[in-house]
Amino acid sequence: MTTEERTYSPGLAGVLAGETALSLVDGANGRLLYRGYPIGELVREGSFAQVAHLLWADEWLQEAHLPCAPLADPILAALRDLPEGAHPMDALRTAFSVWGATNRTVWPPTVEQAREITAVAPSALAAFGRLRGGLEPVDPDPSLDTTAGFLYQLNGVVPDEASARALDAYFIVGADHGFNASTFAARVITATRSDIASAVAGATGALKGPLHGGAPSEVVSQLNEIGTPEAAEQWINDALDRKERLMGFGHRVYRAYDPRAAALREVAMHMSSIADWLELAVAVEDVALRVLEERHPERPLKTNVEYYTAAVLQGVGLPPDLFPATFAMARTAGWTAHSIEQAGVDKLIRPDVIYTGPEERHLPTS
Ligand code: ACO
Numbered sequence: 001m002t003t004e005e006r007t008y009s010p011g012l013a014g015v016l017a018g019e020t021a022l023s024l025v026d027g028a029n030g031r032l033l034y035r036g037y038p039i040g041e042l043v044r045e046g047s048f049a050q051v052a053h054l055l056w057a058d059e060w061l062q063e064a065h066l067p068c069a070p071l072a073d074p075i076l077a078a079l080r081d082l083p084e085g086a087h088p089m090d091a092l093r094t095a096f097s098v099w100g101a102t103n104r105t106v107w108p109p110t111v112e113q114a115r116e117i118t119a120v121a122p123s124a125l126a127a128f129g130r131l132r133g134g135l136e137p138v139d140p141d142p143s144l145d146t147t148a149g150f151l152y153q154l155n156g157v158v159p160d161e162a163s164a165r166a167l168d169a170y171f172i173v174g175a176d177h178g179f180n181a182s183t184f185a186a187r188v189i190t191a192t193r194s195d196i197a198s199a200v201a202g203a204t205g206a207l208k209g210p211l212h213g214g215a216p217s218e219v220v221s222q223l224n225e226i227g228t229p230e231a232a233e234q235w236i237n238d239a240l241d242r243k244e245r246l247m248g249f250g251h252r253v254y255r256a257y258d259p260r261a262a263a264l265r266e267v268a269m270h271m272s273s274i275a276d277w278l279e280l281a282v283a284v285e286d287v288a289l290r291v292l293e294e295r296h297p298e299r300p301l302k303t304n305v306e307y308y309t310a311a312v313l314q315g316v317g318l319p320p321d322l323f324p325a326t327f328a329m330a331r332t333a334g335w336t337a338h339s340i341e342q343a344g345v346d347k348l349i350r351p352d353v354i355y356t357g358p359e360e361r362h363l364p365t366s
Contacts, residue, residue: 003354017179018187018345022055022337025178030256030302032177039173043263048171048330049145052118055176055337056111068140068149069119071095071127074102076137079128088128088325089213093204095124100197108343109196114336117200121329122150129154129322147171150329151316162271163316167326169267170312173260173305174330176337178253182206186335190342191349203335207328217320218247219310229283236284236291246288248307257302264308271315278311 009015024033032039035054042051049066053059071079075098082091099120105113127137130153138153148164159167177183186203190196207213226235236246251258268278285303292301313323 003352006352008354017184017349018342020178020338020341021058022334022341023176023178025253027251027253027255030254030259030262032173032259034176039259040263040266043169043172043267046172047145048147048168048175048333051172051175052115052146052333052337055333056114056340066115066119066146067142067144068123068126068146068153069116070140071120071123071137072099072102074098075120075124076127079124079131082128082131084132086128086132087208088125088322089204089208089328091128092121092125092325092328093201093208095120095128096197096201096204099124100195100201103197105195105197107190107193107195108346109190109199109336109339111340113196114333114340117196118329118332118336119146121332122146123153125322125325125329126150126153129319130156146329155317159316163273166267166271166312167316170264170309170326171330171333173263174327176331176334181209181212182331183335183338187338187342188349190339191345191347193343193346196336196339199339200332200335203331204328207331208324213324213327217310217323219307220314220320222247223277223280223284223310226280226284229280229287232284232287233291236288240291240295246292246301248285248304248310249288249292250301251304254302254304255300258304260305261303261308264305264312265303268308268311268315271312273317274311274315277314281307281311 022035024031024036026032034042034051035058037054047064049064050061052066053061053064075095078094078098079091082094096117099117103116123140130137135156138156140149141152141158144152144158145164145168147167148159151159151164151167182203185206186199189199189202226232239246268274271278285307289302309323313320313326318326
């Protein structure tokens with residue numbers, strides 16, 4: 001078949017580009033399953049360590065532990081050498097690269113490699129977070145799991161259980177989401193038989209883009225601008241009249257309420273540190289959903305994961321510029337699981353393209 005006879009879908013929208021047994025994103029019904037288990041159940045009853053192991057090895061361990069890994073000297077040296085003001089996503093991507101160079105990981109990816117690189121990420125981001133503030137990195141505490149360990153290394157104090165649990169819930173909902181752009185990037189890289197560190201570094205680059213990594217910090221600014229529940233209706237109508245988008249609403253796949261938002265909303269409700277802010281968020285959400293529905297009943301726009309991500313990450317005290325890299329740390333579990341799955345397929349991903357350049361021609365004679 002010639003390229004003209006085939007259908008071209010910009011952005012590969014609607015194209016079936018592979019198979020996965022890892023997560024089911026059911027946009028019409030607002031369902032997200034990891035290996036068959038509903039996301040709400042995993043958040044209520046599981047831990048990030050259990051969920052990561054489930055994704056990597058298709059096994060539910062009653063006791064799973066994933067402590068943060070100590071940083072090898074070359075990683076620390078690279079983080080120390082970064083310029084002041086480096087983007088946290090660049091710092092994390094650099095750490096992944098140096099980890100790969102130091103460990104010389106080779107294809108095919110393994111569960112052990114997946115565990116190691118996932119456990120290095122929080123230590124690297126926490127070290128970067130401290131170094132840029134003129135503080136020395138803190139060694140990981142092997143008794144703490146990933147998210148408590150990350151907060152400990154970032155702040156130098158063991159977090160309270162509620163904060164660690166809330167961040168763990170966020171890591172669970174962020175761990176995997178079908179063939180999103182960064183996961184697809186990881187699979188393309190693995191499909192060339194390149195190593196897991198290259199796949200994760202490439203995926204981090206894809207997630208850094210504002211169309212993917214998202215900006216839950218914009219939800220924070222939006223709510224700050226609205227200020228009070230009474231001001232919400234006017235503010236929202238004015239914004240929509242100006243053709244602006246409400247941050248934290250709408251999704252390419254979900255037409256129903258994003259199940260990740262529902263799970264995080266539940267978690268946020270138990271965080272006393274953000275009680276006032278959350279009251280405003282819930283009131284504004286109610287108004288926003290009503291106004292969006294009244295204006296366009298034919299086009300469902302519901303709350304997405306970013307809305308309550310903002311609440312949870314604020315509640316655990318993370319600075320907004322660390323939000324995208326925090327997402328990347330959680331998604332490392334999914335990227336590495338997809339890398340392992342892709343290696344099992346062992347098929348180069350190499351689509352065709354429509355050539356739009358000139359017909360064959362020849363250089364001018366001098
Ligand atoms: N507020 C107001 N209007 C919206 C919103 C919104 N949040 N989202 C979509 N629309 C409107 C668009 O303006 C468009 O209207 P038009 O047809 O009159 O031009 C229509 O709905 C369809 O929009 P699309 O761009 O086709 O929707 P798409 O599915 O491509 O976009 C997206 C999804 C990017 C998430 C969009 O809903 C959006 O920009 N939301 C706000 C930003 C946000 O919350 N991003 C986080 C998403 S979750 C995540 O990425 C992890």
